[in-house]
Amino acid sequence: MTSEIDSASLLARAGELIDLAKAAGADQADAVVVRSRSRSVSVRLGKVEGTEASESDDFALRVFIGQKVASVSANPGFDMKTLAERAVAMARVSPEDPFACLANEQDLTRNYPDLDLFDATEVPTNALREAALEMEQAALDVSGVTNSSGAGTSAGFGGLVLVTSHGFSGSYVASRFGRSVSVIAGEGTKMERDYDFDSRLFAADLDDPKLIGRRAGERVVKRINPRQVDTGSNVTVVFDPRIARGFVGHIAGAINGASVARKTSFLRDRMGQQVLKAGLHITDDPLIVRGSSSRPFDGEGVAGERLVMIEDGVLKHWFLSTSTGRELGLGTNGRGVRGGNSVTPSSTNLALEPGDVSPEELIRSVGNGFYVTELIGQGVNMLTGEYSRGATGFWIENGELAYPVSEVTIASNLKDMFMRITPANDIDRKYGVASPTIAIEGMTLAGC
Incomplete structure (x- = not known):
């Protein structure tokens, strides 16, 4: 996969999109390329059911004219000038959004760390197939397992390229390897189903297929009768x-700044108050080396830092992007995720300690x-x-x-x-x- 991750050409195209948007009349703009490559194999009862491969570089251009904003997206091969002009034309007739904006220039990161998120290991399709078959067979070999719902393996990567009109230009890529299996125990109306899986950034860190299969089989057999x-x-x-x-995901949803701004969180009025049992801590850290959800910068070019979101049971922070922070009268804490014409906040490596x-x-x-x-x-x-x-x-x-x-x-x-x-x-x-x-x-x- 090494030759596929060179982002220089994508950074150049994103930068050109920004220039064309400004030439067409945009006050500010940012351009994003969301990258993905993946291959997967699925098997059931010893036979291959599917082999899939996909790849994409999806471009999105967001432009601002005053407080008006519009976003357009395209696949590779589009005419950049036409796309930029279309985005600006859409922005001119859009309603004003008092909170839509790029990140403040002083919040942008200029030197972001290498978090060791990419494994260039090539996993051949036949190796994916053999691992899936081995995993399923190990599950079926557990006494009491009567059928299989299938097993699957995957390998690929995803990444982000971001360029803004006020000086940010950066990219990162993270690999992902996965294995999963689901099996059935029991017969007739007394059948039970369970599964096991593993997902890692580095192929060598994955649990052995036989171990995953055996765990799935043992889990489901315990559920019989x-x-x-x-x-x-x-x-x-x-x-x-x-x-x-x-369950920890529910905590994250309740302290998401977007939910607070929409008044759809039951914790919206609890900042600085006890919301968890004393002694409990919820942390969020985007900068963990080889972390599953690590990122050197967010969807706006802001570097996050480790935050104790809830400390000794007391709520200390919301998850914030720039626009959500502005709506709440606060600043971003580097948790923005780009989606369409907006950036919404999200957790990164979240933990109940x-x-x-x-x-x-x-x-x-x-x-x-x-x-x-x-x-x-x-x-x-x-x-x-x-x-x-x-x-x-x-x-x-x-x-x-x-x-x-x-x-x-x-x-x-x-x-x-x-x-x-x-x-x-x-x-x-x-x-x-x-x-x-x-x-x-x-x-x-x-x-x-």
Whole structure:
């Protein structure tokens, strides 16, 4: 992939687009190229079901005339002068947006770090195929597994090229390699499904296909013959790390400046107040070397820094881009992501920092409760915090995982859940959102 990542020509074309836009009458402009290359193989029951390859360099030009803004996009081969003139013509007839703007010049980074995000390893298609087949077979070899939903492998990269009219010019690229498998255990109406996966920036860091397959098989076999449990209140629910990562995503959504500006977050009036249990910390760091969601600069050319978003349970920061910050009377903190004619804020490498106890100790401390391994449905209201999700997992009895459970609903309010989190110490930071096992007290469980 080495020869494919030379961004010099794309930087030159983006710079030319800026010049043409200004010549056509734009006051300011920025040009973005979103790059992607990928190959993937999918198999099922020992046979290849699909082999795909894709590549694109998608251009987007955003222009400003006063407080009016417009954006146009195109694939390679477009006529740059026509595109620039079209963007300016669209901006002239657009309504004013009081918050639309480029990043302030003093916020732009001039010297951004090399975060070691790119692995030039070429993975041949036949190697992708063999890994997928090996992974699936390892899962099928687990006693009790009866069928396969398929396995897949992928390799590729994505990147960003950004040029602005007020002096920023930069690019970066990050590779991505993945493996996943899903299998079935049981028969007829008693079938259960589960999966396992791995995704890394560097091919050599991927878990062995046999290990991934075996984990998937062992997970699904444990779910055979689930029971139902009685409805109860004040139940302690333990979230498996895979599920806890999604829960941390709810925290991120609640402290996103865009949601705050739209008044759609239940934490919109809580800056500087206790929003998590004392002792808990939420961090976000875009500059982790080889971090899954690291980036040397954001979608506006601003370098972010590590932030403790929530410190000792107290809310310290929103995720902010320049325009969102302006709407809230604040400055950007380098969390902007370009999308269409706007830049919206987002987290980078987000983590609920771990506690001091092992997951086994945490489960023992629960006594009786519910360990969640899968959630169903989208019953989360970010305006009110109301939380209600279908769930499957295992009943905790006398501090041990006793038997599989399905067809239950767990419910509470995120405001209360945030204040009742107890984290274990088993955090894995290889994904863009990281969380240890967590226990949340005082939830309602609706069973049979």
